[in-house]
Amino acid sequence: MLVVEDLVKVYPGPVTALQGVSLTVENGMFGLLGPNGAGKSTFMKILAGILEPTSGRVRLDGQDTLENPKRLAERLGYLPQEFGFYPHLTGEAMLRYLLRLKGVTAPRGEKALVAELLEQVNLTFAAKRRVKGYSGGMRQRLGIAQAIAGDPRLIIVDEPTAGLDPEERLRLYRLLAELAEKRIVLLSTHIVEDVAVLCPRFAVIRGGRLLAMTTPAQARAALTNTIFEGTASNDELEALRRTRRVTQAVLVEGRNRVRVHEPEGHPPAGFTSAPATLEDAYLVLMRDGRLAGVETQTTPAGATTPLTATATATAAATTGDNASART
Ligand SMILES: Nc1ncnc2c1ncn2[C@@H]1O[C@H](COP(=O)(O)OP(=O)(O)OP(=O)(O)O)[C@@H](O)[C@H]1O
Numbered sequence: 587m588l589v590v591e592d593l594v595k596v597y598p599g600p601v602t603a604l605q606g607v608s609l610t611v612e613n614g615m616f617g618l619l620g621p622n623g624a625g626k627s628t629f630m631k632i633l634a635g636i637l638e639p640t641s642g643r644v645r646l647d648g649q650d651t652l653e654n655p656k657r658l659a660e661r662l663g664y665l666p667q668e669f670g671f672y673p674h675l676t677g678e679a680m681l682r683y684l685l686r687l688k689g690v691t692a693p694r695g696e697k698a699l700v701a702e703l704l705e706q707v708n709l710t711f712a713a714k715r716r717v718k719g720y721s722g723g724m725r726q727r728l729g730i731a732q733a734i735a736g737d738p739r740l741i742i743v744d745e746p747t748a749g750l751d752p753e754e755r756l757r758l759y760r761l762l763a764e765l766a767e768k769r770i771v772l773l774s775t776h777i778v779e780d781v782a783v784l785c786p787r788f789a790v791i792r793g794g795r796l797l798a799m800t801t802p803a804q805a806r807a808a809l810t811n812t813i814f815e816g817t818a819s820n821d822e823l824e825a826l827r828r829t830r831r832v833t834q835a836v837l838v839e840g841r842n843r844v845r846v847h848e849p850e851g852h853p854p855a856g857f858t859s860a861p862a863t864l865e866d867a868y869l870v871l872m873r874d875g876r877l878a879g880v881e882t883q884t885t886p887a888g889a890t891t892p893l894t895a896t897a898t899a900t901a902a903a904t905t906g907d908n909a910s911a912r913t
């Protein structure tokens with residue numbers, strides 16, 4: 587179990603990137619969802635032990651990772667947002683280099699380990715190709731190969747799906763889901779679909795604060811009977827944007843397909859009730875900073891109250907997917 591308590595990070599400037607983030611993560615995939623500049627990478631870097639927090643505590647299976655960085659390094663796989671490769675090396679040579687840097691032991695020899703890891707991420711076919719010829723998805727999978735070396739307890743992947751085409755994204759989803767079967771995988775993203783596809787639990791972060799920590803089902807349930815869908819001309823859409831809470835407007839066959847959030851349940855004329863999506867929930871959260879019925883972390887940095895996000899997470903874990911039990 588990974589327990590993060592009241593993490594604060596103030597960069598010189600000063601820029602407060604994290605304002606007291608607490609969460610508890612059990613085995614499996616956990617998503618950290620948030621817009622640009624939310625503090626995701628700062629959070630991931632602190633957890634990975636490459637950035638010191640201003641204050642706060644991180645424990646992995648009961649051990650303080652900030653006090654035992656060496657112990658953490660042995661149990662961690664980390665794929666940073668910006669991962670540098672030497673483009674002229676082959677995939678195989680690049681991986682060998684990264685494993686040496688990481689100090690991974692290979693009881694059955696380095697060659698066997700490299701081959702095994704490439705096989706695990708489906709890159710055997712490209713082992714002898716230079717990295718500069720790899721697609722975005724292939725590079726990400728090579729990055730994951732070094733992260734999973736040594737069978738880490740915790741894997742941290744920072745925006746691994748950014749810039750991938752749908753097919754490559756799907757391939758990466760399958761790989762990540764498999765990795766999460768027997769360990770903790772922490773994934774950050776600004777793509778709601780990543781969470782919908784992969785994460786049984788997730789947190790939303792913005793401005794260095796957690797806005798929610800919940801499950802996709804609970805987030806959708808919070809909007810039951812408040813989402814309505816209909817079509818609108820451009821003028822009508824403009825008016826709707828002024829008077830209503832539009833969560834989405836997409837062109838479908840040349841017409842605006844519009845979704846609105848109406849907490850009181852009064853839809854615009856011609857609009858009909860629609861099941862809420864995770865995207866709706868995210869957009870409402872971004873607009874309101876909260877989602878009715880979903881726990882939020884609103885305590886100021888440094889303050890400790892009985893109901894921290896950690897307590898919320900424990901409640902979520904014990905009540906399962908039952909939103910009504912958490913009111
Ligand atoms: N080294 C730094 N010095 C000063 N400010 C920083 C530094 N790194 C990040 N920041 C600031 O901290 C805030 C959080 O940045 P961070 O990179 O953690 O966000 P993020 O959620 O990962 O964003 P993105 O989605 O763009 O990757 C931003 O305001 C950013 O400008």
Ligand SMILES: [Mg+2]
Pocket residue numbers: 626627628667744745
């Ligand atoms: Mg980032």
